[in-house]
Amino acid sequence: MASILKVKNLxxxxxxxxxxxxxxxxxSFLLEDGETLAIVGESGSGKSVSMMSIMGLxxxxxxxxxxxxxxxxxxxxxxxxxxxxxxxxxxxxxGQIGFVFQDPGTSLNPILTIGKQISETLIRHLGIxxxxxxxxxxxxxxxxxxxxxxxxxxxxxxQLSGGMxxxxxxxxxxxxxxxxxIADEPTTALDVTIQAQIVNLFKELRVKMGVSTIWITxxxxxxxxxxxxxxxxxxxxxxxxxxxxxxxxxxxxxxxxGLLGALPRLDTQESKRLVSIDGTPPDSTILxxxxxxxxxCAHAFERCWNEKPALTTVGEKHTVAxxxxxxxxx
Amino acid sequence: xxxYSFRKVGQSLLLAMGVLILAFAMVRMTGDPASLMMSRNAxxxxxxxxxxxxxxxxxxxxxxxxxxxxxxxGDFGDSLHFREPALPLxxxxxxxxxxxxxxxxxxxxxxxIPLGLIAGFRANSLVDFxxxxxxxxxxxxxxxxxxxxxxxxxAQRLGWFPVFxxxxxxxxxxxxxxxxxxxxGELLRLTRSAALEVRNEDFVRTAFSKGLHRYxxxxxxxxxxxxxxxxxxxxxxxxYMLGGSIYIETVFAWPGMGQLVGxxxxxxxxxxxxxxxxxxxxxxLGLNLLTDLIYALIDPRIRHGK
Numbered sequence: 219m220a221s222i223l224k225v226k227n228l229x230x231x232x233x234x235x236x237x238x239x240x241x242x243x244x245x246s247f248l249l250e251d252g253e254t255l256a257i258v259g260e261s262g263s264g265k266s267v268s269m270m271s272i273m274g275l276x277x278x279x280x281x282x283x284x285x286x287x288x289x290x291x292x293x294x295x296x297x298x299x300x301x302x303x304x305x306x307x308x309x310x311x312x313g314q315i316g317f318v319f320q321d322p323g324t325s326l327n328p329i330l331t332i333g334k335q336i337s338e339t340l341i342r343h344l345g346i347x348x349x350x351x352x353x354x355x356x357x358x359x360x361x362x363x364x365x366x367x368x369x370x371x372x373x374x375x376x377q378l379s380g381g382m383x384x385x386x387x388x389x390x391x392x393x394x395x396x397x398x399x400i401a402d403e404p405t406t407a408l409d410v411t412i413q414a415q416i417v418n419l420f421k422e423l424r425v426k427m428g429v430s431t432i433w434i435t436x437x438x439x440x441x442x443x444x445x446x447x448x449x450x451x452x453x454x455x456x457x458x459x460x461x462x463x464x465x466x467x468x469x470x471x472x473x474x475x476g477l478l479g480a481l482p483r484l485d486t487q488e489s490k491r492l493v494s495i496d497g498t499p500p501d502s503t504i505l506x507x508x509x510x511x512x513x514x515c516a517h518a519f520e521r522c523w524n525e526k527p528a529l530t531t532v533g534e535k536h537t538v539a540x541x542x543x544x545x546x547x548x
Numbered sequence: 549x550x551x552y553s554f555r556k557v558g559q560s561l562l563l564a565m566g567v568l569i570l571a572f573a574m575v576r577m578t579g580d581p582a583s584l585m586m587s588r589n590a591x592x593x594x595x596x597x598x599x600x601x602x603x604x605x606x607x608x609x610x611x612x613x614x615x616x617x618x619x620x621x622g623d624f625g626d627s628l629h630f631r632e633p634a635l636p637l638x639x640x641x642x643x644x645x646x647x648x649x650x651x652x653x654x655x656x657x658x659x660x661i662p663l664g665l666i667a668g669f670r671a672n673s674l675v676d677f678x679x680x681x682x683x684x685x686x687x688x689x690x691x692x693x694x695x696x697x698x699x700x701x702x703a704q705r706l707g708w709f710p711v712f713x714x715x716x717x718x719x720x721x722x723x724x725x726x727x728x729x730x731x732x733g734e735l736l737r738l739t740r741s742a743a744l745e746v747r748n749e750d751f752v753r754t755a756f757s758k759g760l761h762r763y764x765x766x767x768x769x770x771x772x773x774x775x776x777x778x779x780x781x782x783x784x785x786x787x788y789m790l791g792g793s794i795y796i797e798t799v800f801a802w803p804g805m806g807q808l809v810g811x812x813x814x815x816x817x818x819x820x821x822x823x824x825x826x827x828x829x830x831x832x833l834g835l836n837l838l839t840d841l842i843y844a845l846i847d848p849r850i851r852h853g854k
Contacts, residue, residue: 273757275753275756275757277748304762307759308756308759308760308761308762309759310759311756311757311758311759312757312758312759312760313759316757317754317757319750319753319754319757321750324749324750324751325750325751325753325754326751326754327751327754327755327769327773328751328773328847328848328849329772329773329776329846329847329848329849330768330769330772331848338758338760338764338768339758339759339760342758342759342760342761342764343759374848374849374852376848376849376852377852387754390754390758
């Protein structure tokens with residue numbers, strides 16, 4: 219499979235009055251064509267910020283992308299999204315890379331109709347007339363499962379439920395048949411039943427449109443049925459990356475093992491206590507030169523405190539940044 | 549929308565009634581209207597005669613009923629000074645005041661809002677600094693002083709504008725500018741802070757994520773949301789401007805309502821003052837109603853009663 223997005227050594231910092239926040243520290247990963255990649259991590263692990271950095275959607279200042287590349291295989295050949303000027307970037311945003319954000323309640327403009335909010339993307343990127351855009355918007359609304367799409371075209375966000383609003387967000391994201399859809403915790407603000415509907419909608423659209431997806435979430439349970447591959451992020455770094463089955467069956471990093479242990483399961487016989495990971499993530503204003511998980515790790519030994527582990531291959535498409543796991547694998 | 553409009557119109561009518569009662573009470577409750585309106589050296593007989601003529605010796609309710617019936621027929625009583633109906637006197641001054649207020653408002657809107665938007669989007673830039681300076685000066689410089697200084701520079705020295713009066717088209721520029729400055733400052737500040745706030749809303753990020761052009765985002769996504777808070781201020785300020793400015797109209801010898809108020813107060817021409825008060829209040833009420841209706845046009849949540 220060819221890669222569609224190749225991120226190399228991404229570094230993003232926030233320059234705040236309280237000091238420099240190291241949000242993303244040297245993150246590299248690949249997104250393959252047609253793949254669904256889940257980025258998993260707790261709040262503040264840098265999963266959203268790394269995506270927003272690539273797309274130039276962070277408020278700058280205070281944010282600053284201080285290094286790295288994001289090579290995107292665009293319609294007009296490969297480009298580095300980090301270096302792209304504003305105009306060229308906005309051609310890609312919404313046109314070739316679509317977004318779905320976390321809270322559909324605040325992510326839609328409250329005083330514009332949803333029809334207008336979808337069709338303005340179409341007009342911007344496809345250069346079609348308002349008339350054509352309206353027809354296409356109505357069919358998009360139908361496609362994302364909104365009943366009475368013709369009627370709903372003139373609806374305002376406050377007249378729709380949370381789930382319906384998120385469907386509208388998805389319609390915006392896929393309107394121009396993008397190559398990648400980045401979904402930033404798209405189900406977090408929704409009821410569990412609605413969550414399942416949205417996940418299924420994503421699966422459907424993926425089959426129909428063959429779009430590559432990056433799904434940012436902290437819900438490992440959700441990832442299992444959805445993603446092809448998983449990246450585990452912690453303190454602005456990737457700790458482990460593996461195909462989804464491999465990760466669940468054979469997690470290597472103590473943090474991943476801890477996360478999976480904290481997940482309630484229905485398929486075990488006896489009822490077990492959920493495991494929690496002691497401690498809290500490190501202060502992100504301090505630049506860490508050793509393993510960022512060492513403070514909370516039961517297996518940490520001297521080397522973990524002295525150098526930073528790099529992502530090392532431990533199996534097919536399975537990499538992990540952990541000295542303990544590497545020694546164990548040997 | 550219809551229900552909302554009816555409710556707003558109803559509220560305005562109630563308020564208008566309140567204004568009439570207050571305007572009537574104002575003359576009667578601040579003491580003996582006869583001694584209020586007459587010069588201090590008028591004799592007791594003169595006062596008595598005056599009371600008789602004006603009907604002040606009748607019961608208050610009768611007076612009120614009489615007055616309100618006349619008001620509804622457009623008769624606000626006669627001016628004591630001019631000895632002719634007060635309303636036409638006020639209406640005569642209206643075009644000049646409207647011209648001044650509308651030009652002033654246009655200055656305030658056309659300069660204040662764009663500057664505020666740019667300042668909000670480019671906080672701490674040169675434009676932002678310049679804008680905040682204008683806002684500060686606009687809201688703190690006394691307008692009669694500024695009027696004199698502007699006359700000195702632009703009318704006296706440079707001769708670009710007439711020194712006073714309203715007989716040339718460009719006469720309106722200096723007084724309108726002075727009148728607009730505090731409002732400009734207020735609009736600028738308000739736009740700036742609203743833009744700063746709206747800019748960080750999730751839906752603006754969504755607009756950027758759709759690849760829309762920067763100015764399309766400012767104008768189509770940010771400005772309408774900012775406008776909701778601007779409309780109410782513009783309505784109030786315009787009402788205030790339409791009431792006329794005593795200082796500015798005096799400094800520039802502008803033949804508007806403000807000048808008339810000043811004169812009427814000096815003459816103790818109470819019926820005239822009362823007429824101006826009622827008239828101005830009704831204009832302000834009308835503007836408030838208009839503001840509420842524009843509100844609903846901008847914000848669908850109000851229109852749909854949410």
